[in-house]
Amino acid sequence: MKLLKKFVSNKILKKKILIDTTKRFVLSFYKYFFIVNPQKILNKIKIIFEQNNVLGRIYISYEGINAQISVPENFINKIVYCVQNLHIDLKNLKIQKEIHNQKMAFWKLIIKIRPQIVSSQIKNFFFNPKKVGKHINARTVNKYIHNKNYVFVDMRNDYEYQIGHFKNSIICSANTFRKQLKNLPKFLEKFRNKNIVLYCTGGIRCEKTSSFLLFLGFKNVFQIKGGILGYIHESKKKKLPIYFLGRLFVFDSRLEERITQDIFSKCKNCNNFTNNKYINCKNNFCHLLFIQCNVCSSIFQSFCSKKCQIFKKTFC
Ligand SMILES: [Zn+2]
Ligand SMILES: [Zn+2]
Numbered sequence: 001m002k003l004l005k006k007f008v009s010n011k012i013l014k015k016k017i018l019i020d021t022t023k024r025f026v027l028s029f030y031k032y033f034f035i036v037n038p039q040k041i042l043n044k045i046k047i048i049f050e051q052n053n054v055l056g057r058i059y060i061s062y063e064g065i066n067a068q069i070s071v072p073e074n075f076i077n078k079i080v081y082c083v084q085n086l087h088i089d090l091k092n093l094k095i096q097k098e099i100h101n102q103k104m105a106f107w108k109l110i111i112k113i114r115p116q117i118v119s120s121q122i123k124n125f126f127f128n129p130k131k132v133g134k135h136i137n138a139r140t141v142n143k144y145i146h147n148k149n150y151v152f153v154d155m156r157n158d159y160e161y162q163i164g165h166f167k168n169s170i171i172c173s174a175n176t177f178r179k180q181l182k183n184l185p186k187f188l189e190k191f192r193n194k195n196i197v198l199y200c201t202g203g204i205r206c207e208k209t210s211s212f213l214l215f216l217g218f219k220n221v222f223q224i225k226g227g228i229l230g231y232i233h234e235s236k237k238k239k240l241p242i243y244f245l246g247r248l249f250v251f252d253s254r255l256e257e258r259i260t261q262d263i264f265s266k267c268k269n270c271n272n273f274t275n276n277k278y279i280n281c282k283n284n285f286c287h288l289l290f291i292q293c294n295v296c297s298s299i300f301q302s303f304c305s306k307k308c309q310i311f312k313k314t315f316c
Helices: 002-019 038-051 073-084 138-144 158-163 177-191 204-215 227-237 294-300 306-315
Strands: 024-032 055-061 064-072 109-113 134-136 150-154 164-166 195-199 221-224 244-249 256-258 278-280 289-291
Touching: 024 073, 024 204, 038 055, 038 073, 038 109, 064 073, 134 138, 138 195, 138 227, 150 164, 150 177, 158 164, 158 244, 158 289, 177 204, 195 204, 195 227, 204 221, 221 227, 227 244
Parallel strands: 055 109, 134 221, 150 195, 195 221
Antiparallel strands: 024 064, 055 064, 164 244, 244 256, 278 289
């Protein structure tokens, strides 16, 4: 019953946004800094955001803040000003604005207090999250990407890497960020004497990862300023060539954004290349996130496998 209620209210909220004609943009920002009282920050943000019809997801912890929000166009300057004045450490906060008008990115406001803004579980007294890898801009990225002494490491999830990534980049595959971080030192050991360039969607995972690698004695660790989003934004603005190829997975209802025409994704069923988007298996007990080509889609009807297809027919 509770689930049903949630489902219905989500549907109503979605509809509300859909018929609303307000132009909206997605803003994202994060910052590692010590917050004495996360609840106080949460209360302040809640009032401002609710008053200005801001939607999205905000995580606050003792170690900082991480947010992706959808803001009505008219309130963007006001919200940026308010966020930068929330706390002295947010004064020079860089807020990333997405280029397109995005109405359907979020349909509700979720603000939560979390133990960490990105979960990783690095627990060591000597670990210093403030000592991070050097940030590099888009022009430098384009220079390093063709240099064999630089290794580009994707710090996102496997399913994100599968549909698009930086040219020549590698990934240490794992189901969770925590596991990826754990396996990373061994994975990168053979590149210890090279320059490591880390990247993720918005840059936040690389703050943590780069300080972890520096802590482990890696000498030359870089990270892309603002992550892939920052890189693309800057490249477009300065008319630089873009070496992020394929599609970018985004964490809102759009799921992905096409950056270049390159196709990396393969159909789960026949393994042929396909441009189709991720879908969830229609069997709600499975709900697997996967890609299916048009041919297989007509055979399996958006189920991930014959098994799920039969299951649904038999039990539902
Ligand atoms: Zn197929
Ligand atoms: Zn399935």
